Amino acid sequence: MGLQPFETVVTAHHTEIYRYLLRVTWRSGDADDLSQETFLRAYRAWDGLDEAANVRAWLFTIATNLARNYFRSESRRRRAYAGVSEVRTDVDPASPEDARRFHETRALVERVVDDLPLKQHLAFVLRKLHDLEYDAIGKSLNCSPESARAHVFQALKKIRLGLNGHELSMMENVR
Numbered sequence: 001m002g003l004q005p006f007e008t009v010v011t012a013h014h015t016e017i018y019r020y021l022l023r024v025t026w027r028s029g030d031a032d033d034l035s036q037e038t039f040l041r042a043y044r045a046w047d048g049l050d051e052a053a054n055v056r057a058w059l060f061t062i063a064t065n066l067a068r069n070y071f072r073s074e075s076r077r078r079r080a081y082a083g084v085s086e087v088r089t090d091v092d093p094a095s096p097e098d099a100r101r102f103h104e105t106r107a108l109v110e111r112v113v114d115d116l117p118l119k120q121h122l123a124f125v126l127r128k129l130h131d132l133e134y135d136a137i138g139k140s141l142n143c144s145p146e147s148a149r150a151h152v153f154q155a156l157k158k159i160r161l162g163l164n165g166h167e168l169s170m171m172e173n174v175r
Contacts, residue, residue, distance in 0.1 A: 005048050009055055010039055016056075016130065018064050023125050024067045026110065034070060038063045057136035064122055064140040071118055112162035116155050119143075123151035124159070 017038055022031035041062050048056065113121060119141055126132045126140060127148075137148035 002156060006043055009042070009046075009059075013056060014039065015058050017059055019061055020060065020125060020130055021067060023129055025160050026114070030070065034063065034066045037066055054136060055169065057132065057139055060126060060130070060132060060136065061140040064126075067122065068118065095166075109159075109163065113155075115162065116158055120151045120155035120158065123148055124155035127152045 014035065018031055019039075020036040021034045022028060025031050025034065038059060042059055048136070049055070049125040113124065116124065122141060123137055126137045132140075134148045134152075137152070138145040139152070141148060143151075
């Protein structure tokens with residue numbers, strides 16, 4: 001990739017890759033480790049990357065593969081949302097009651113998303129939180145764009161079912 005030094009790629013994409021991995025793992029320490037490993041692997045493969053490649057999608061593919069490995073190795077010990085309290089929110093509730101409702105709602109949404117099958121979880125996060133196109137999601141998940149679209153559709157369907165009957169008024173402020 002002749003003209004673009006690798007440092008500019010790290011600067012341009014590190015925050016987004018970290019946020020993606022944080023949303024997938026729910027633990028800031030694991031997201032930190034996985035994002036560092038993502039860029040280490042990307043650096044090692046940088047010289048062999050085609051100049052026409054979509055660098056952003058390529059980085060998401062590396063991060064997704066690392067996340068898959070993470071879930072395989074952590075599946076028996078995985079604790080649901082041990083790091084949720086460390087995740088900073090953009091909401092500043094006006095009262096303790098609002099804060100309590102916000103945290104309960106957030107926990108519910110995160111629990112429902114976390115219960116999704118891995119491919120649906122990853123496809124949902126890549127599409128709805130990182131705005132990746134289905135082609136890029138398909139490449140990240142080693143499936144066709146149509147399968148990626150189906151994974152997102154099924155994830156949304158399961159999320160709606162999981163949230164059925166719950167009031168989510170506080171979640172309008174959360175991205």
